[in-house]
Every structure is written in C-alpha cells, then in structure tokens.
Amino acid sequence: MLNPNGVYSICGNGMEDAYHAVITCTKERALRQAMREVWELPDDQEFSFLGSDWLLHLLSRFDSPMKVRILLLLWRSWHLRNDVIHEKGMASIASSVAFLQAYHTKSNPQPATADTKGKRPMIFSTSPPSRVTVPRESWTAPPVGWVKLNTDGSMPPNCITGGARVVARDARGVVIFSACAPLHNCLDAEEAEARAALWGLKLMSNYAPARLILELDSVNSVTALQARNQDKSRNWAIYQEAKNLLDNVVEGIIRHSKREMNSVVDALAKLAFSLVERIMLDNLPPPVRELVFLDANTCNTNL
Template identity: 35%
Template sequence: MGTSGTCTLCGVEDEDSFHVFMRCAHATSLWKAMSEVWSLPRVELIRNTGKEWLLQLLVSIPETQRAPTLVTIWRIWHAHNEMTHKKPCPSIEGSRRFLISYLNSLMMIKQFPNADVVKGKMVVDPDQGFKRATEGGANRPSQKKRWILPKPGKMKLNVDGAYTMISAGAGMILRDSTGEVIFSACRALENCRDATEAELLAIEEGLRLALLWTQMEVTLETDCAESLEFIQQSTPNTSIYASRITVIRELLGERETKVVKISRDVNGVGLARVHGRTGFWLRSFPEEVAVAISNDCSSCSD
C-alpha cells in the first residue's frame, strides 16, 4: 500500500512526533487551553531538535511543569488516535476538564496516601506536587475526631456529594440532639460537572428536605471547603455554579441555618457513596450507613 508522510488530520506538514504533539491544529488548541490553568512551557519556544526533542524538553523545564506537560501530551495522543480511527475527537473543553481532574487525582493520591480519595474533595497543593502532605509529621500521634451532637432543640444536617468520571451522587441525613435519625436520603446525579457541583447539589437537596421535616434551627455540616466558601461569599457569585449557589442562599434565608465545615473523618454517614441510587428513609436509614451512624453515636458518648 502506498502511504503519505503528510499529516492525515491537518494535511499541512509531514507527520512526525513533533508535529503531532506541537504543531497540529488540535494539539496547539489543547496546549493553549491547558496553559490557561497550568504552568506549561511556551509552545512557540519549543524547538524540534531531533528524535529526542521530548526528552530534552523534559530535562530543561522545571520539575513542576513536567507532569502537566506529560499528561497534556498523553491526551493529545489519545485524541490523535481517536481521529485517526474515524472516531469523534474529544472537545478541547472536555479534555481540559478531564486533565485537570486526572492530575489532581494523581497528586491527591500522593499527598494523602492514607486517605479516602474517592470523593476528590481534599485540598490539593499544586506547589506540593507529588510530595506527601504528611512529610515531617507522619510520626505524630493522630487524635481521634468525633462527630458532635447538636444541642437540645436543634438539628444537624450532614450532607455529602460524591463524583467520579463514571457516576455522581448526593446524600443527606438529619439528626436531633439524641442522635436519632429524622430522615436520610440519597440521590443519583445526572450531568454533574465535578465534585464541587455534587456537594452543592447535596447541600441544596438537604436544605429542602430539612425545611420540610423540622421547624428547629438547623446546622448544616459539609466537608467541602470550596462549596462553603462559595456560599459564604458576600458578593454575587459569578462562577459556573452561580445559579445553584443563589438557590442555596435563598433556602438558607428561609430559617436560621448555619453552614459549617467539618472533617471528612466525621462525615462518614454521607449517603452519596450509594452511587446510582435514589431513595428517602423517614426515621430510618439504609444498611450501607448503619455502621457509620453507630460509630457517630458511640464517639459522642465516650
């Protein structure tokens, strides 16, 4: 079979590795998009020095740029293969969101090696890179954290949002000053953008149910710092979550309700882990969270 050395995608230049990763139209668009969120080497300064141009590039750039550079190249190759085999090309925005989430997950695993990273809501330090967040303090004894009962005449609403590339869910549970469950609920989420939106949806759904099932003052507990920051901002929100945050602020204004940040270690009753399931239990809860509820009550009585 006769073959041509010209790039089959753009038809402009000969297709070698430098063209595929640095010069082809899709590649340059993705480099531009990722440069808006990551510190990447400037494409126009990268030169084709021969077969080892990529190795030479990785040696010459700061360590903090190497991982973002490699995953960007990896995604370009994936898109190139998809188009070569006549499959739909991933959108630039879709690839951007995927790479941000993917690299954050990798750093999260490295920075928090002993933590539950399924929900992806720990704060990742980009400057820390792939170093453990526990360095220098790994041998310090950890103090057992406890969930604290609400005061008499008040309620506590624990909410949780979970997100993966495959599925997303929201969970919520309302308890009184004795630890008795007023209601528990979970909801499968469709078309959810990320972990932050999953948490905001859990907060919104939890508030709606709490306003319906109790007249008492409610303290809402979330383990997502970003969601809490969005809600408590004094200025109008202009993020992609703006409409969701507006609704939550309106619900908070209907009755005296506090929203506080708690540790993920004491928010284990989150029903968001029940992926793909929607349900509501009045004065009850599913078996999946029975152990976590029991542990909460035990720790409160220690």
C-alpha cells in the same frame, strides 16, 4: 415481641423466650464462639439457665469488666434476633464481632501504662521513625434545639454522573432522615457538592426546623454559601437557591467539617451511585445504622 408459648421461629429449636433468644439459639452460640477469639468470655456452661433470675446469677459471678462484656454480648445477640425478625436478616456474625470490638474500645479507652522506674529495655533502630497516629475525629452533635444537616457530593473520574448523600440528626444523634441519589449531568466535584447541599436543604424544608446547622466538607462550597455578594462561579444559581432556603429558618449556620468526621455520609456513597433517589427514615442499611449508633453514643455521653 416474644411468644412464650411458641417454638422459637429463628432456629426452630426450643421455646420462644428471652433466654433462648440470646443464649441458646444457634446464631447466638455462633456469636459467642466468634467473640471468644477477641474477648475473654465465660465458658458456655456458665450461661446455664438457673430460673427466671438466670442473668443476675450469671453476672454475680464475675468482675465488672467481664460483666460489661457479657452485657454487650447479650445486647448484640438481641439485635441479631430483631434483625432476623423485623429487618432482612443481613447482620452477620463477622460484622457483629467488628461492631462489638469497636464499640467496646470506643467506650473503654485503655490508658498507656507508665514506665515510672525506667526499666523498660531500650530499642535502637536505624529505620526512620513511624508516623504518629492521631485519634480520629468523630461527628459532633448540634446543641439542644438544633438540627444538623450533613451533605456531601462527589464525582468519580471520567464520569458525568455524581452522587449526593445527606443526613439530618438532632442533638441526641437520632436520624431525622437520610437520603442518597445519583446526580446526572454533573460537570465536576464542586457542582456535586453544591447540588447535594441544595437537595439536602430542600428535603430539610419538609421538617421546618427553627435552627439548622448545614455542614459540608467542601471549603469552596462553604465559602460560596457564606458570601454576601453574588458568587461569580457557574454554580451561583445553585448556591443562591440554597441561601434562599436557609433564609427560611430562624437561625442558620454553615460550617466546614473534615470528611473523616462524618463516616455516616461516606457510608451512603455506594448507594448514591448505584440507586435511584432514595430517602430513608429509620430503615437504614445495617452498616450505616451501626455508625449512626456509635455517633449517637458519643454525643449522648457529652450532653
């Protein structure tokens, strides 16, 4: 909340109001200057204060694409202000530039310009053709009324301690909880995957969802969890306990997903290896929080 009668606490210059928070503050000036390296933006004189309707005056002078860039910039500026006041102040200018670029590109894909007259120059090359870049797949939200639990376990080479990461989200992409932990005395990657799934289901049982989708990127673990008969692997007891937990929900689905479809779980990997067990609600690290926001924005546009 702003204090309109006080000095702005972040930079110590000027009164604390919305205009100062997103325009005048030193950090916001630095963000605008950095964004001009990658975006076309108005000069600073265009951001002059023209009374309480300064934002309407500003936007009225530009076309729609520029309006979008300005609003995104101000939105991110407010995030930087909140990060300093309410979080740990870890959000950097560089990470903000990367986030805005990625968000703007994802929200406004640019179609390729067609060469309808065939007048582009022909280029001949003896080098082999480059590999076609396939658009990266992203996380998909569960149906309304369902919860999706993504789990992942991994084992570094020549190590007996693995890492588990889990994230539970609803149909809007909102994080219910996320967690990470080291897995001690772990023998291989499959055991890490199985233990991560079991741990995630144990945490999920505290929220008692009626309909749950469990998603893993290990084909072996998905097959074992879906099997009706007893699994003959040494991880059978782990899988059986996980199945018992799944039996407690009204409807439960087990799916395989590609690793690249869950960047949030991957972003928790370093925490899993470097920390003791850690359960997070809305206090996600800034890089992970930004990925969650991008996923949520995608799924909300599809609702």
